[in-house]
Amino acid sequence: MERTKTGIPGLNELLNGGFIEGSAILLSGGTGTGKTIFGTQFIYRGAQEYNEPGIYITLEEGTTNIWWNMKSFHWNIAGLQKKDMVKIYRIGMFKPKEIAEQFEKEIAKIKKMVNELNAKRLVIDSTTAFGMFMESDAQIRHNLFKLINETKKLDCTTILISETMGKRDQFSRFGVEEFIVDGVVMLYFKPPVRALLVRKMRGIDHDKKVHPFNITGNGIEVNASEQVLWESLGD
Ligand SMILES: Nc1ncnc2c1ncn2[C@@H]1O[C@H](COP(=O)(O)OP(=O)(O)OP(=O)(O)O)[C@@H](O)[C@H]1O
Ligand SMILES: [Mg+2]
Numbered sequence: 223m224e225r226t227k228t229g230i231p232g233l234n235e236l237l238n239g240g241f242i243e244g245s246a247i248l249l250s251g252g253t254g255t256g257k258t259i260f261g262t263q264f265i266y267r268g269a270q271e272y273n274e275p276g277i278y279i280t281l282e283e284g285t286t287n288i289w290w291n292m293k294s295f296h297w298n299i300a301g302l303q304k305k306d307m308v309k310i311y312r313i314g315m316f317k318p319k320e321i322a323e324q325f326e327k328e329i330a331k332i333k334k335m336v337n338e339l340n341a342k343r344l345v346i347d348s349t350t351a352f353g354m355f356m357e358s359d360a361q362i363r364h365n366l367f368k369l370i371n372e373t374k375k376l377d378c379t380t381i382l383i384s385e386t387m388g389k390r391d392q393f394s395r396f397g398v399e400e401f402i403v404d405g406v407v408m409l410y411f412k413p414p415v416r417a418l419l420v421r422k423m424r425g426i427d428h429d430k431k432v433h434p435f436n437i438t439g440n441g442i443e444v445n446a447s448e449q450v451l452w453e454s455l456g457d
Contacts, residue, residue: 223425226242226268226379227272228241229268229272230260236444237423244374245380246382247380247403249381249382249383249409250384250385251385251388251408252385252411255388255410256435257348257385258288259291259437259441260381262345264381265278268342270297275307276309277335277341279345279347280313295440306339311331313328321356325369329368332376333376336376341376342377342379344379345383346380346381348384351385353366353396363396366396367398370399370402371402390452393406405423406422410432415434419432433449
């Protein structure tokens with residue numbers, strides 16, 4: 223099976239090479255754990271180093287945070303955008319009454335963008351923001367299922383970001399996302415320690431330890447040779 227390089231130093235070796243091409247990965251963690259940086263790095267390095275076009279979809283506060291990251295890490299995303307290697311797309315507010323139609327439209331738009339760019343990488347930041355627009359748990363579950371299943375049909379390796387309350391055993395916000403996806407990567411921040419765990423990865427004999435990571439001037443770097451104790455992450 224072909225692998226998609228994560229673009230995160232130290233992580234590919236925990237995955238025996240990378241994500242499985244075309245798989246859907248949930249990236250979960252509490253606020254400020256580095257989810258958006260991870261997502262932008264996956265897209266940036268994918269385009270820059272592996273020549274794989276990527277699309278970053280944000281439902282969060284806007285594209286500003288993405289730009290801050292790009293600036294802070296000196297990632298020349300503007301140049302890659304000009305070359306049609308990267309696209310950043312913002313989905314605005316959903317109106318609860320029109321959610322079904324709006325949802326269909328956005329999915330169609332995403333498919334079109336993926337085809338036009340011939341994108342191999344896709345990030346959705348975040349499924350949490352997405353669920354916030356829904357009125358009931360049933361609606362959230364229905365639409366998350368649909369979103370994840372639609373992205374799985376694309377010829378893309380997809381990262382879906384889920385913001386949790388930061389608890390060690392909470393793998394997603396709504397408690398359903400982790401079952402639909404192929405893999406789950408958890409990010410933790412127990413000041414001053416940042417840590418990463420590959421919680422599940424279908425089809426890969428992945429590393430089972432929690433590893434410390436740093437955010438440096440180059441983005442996220444995982445220290446694959448050191449470990450953080452599971453117990454130290456609280457409950
Ligand atoms: N250039 C940098 N060097 C080192 N650390 C940085 C740098 N830029 C940001 N950070 C750290 O990364 C954190 C933010 O990371 P990020 O925005 O990816 O988190 P997140 O999990 O997406 O959070 P949110 O809940 O806001 O979505 C900052 O709070 C800061 O601690
Ligand atoms: Mg974020």
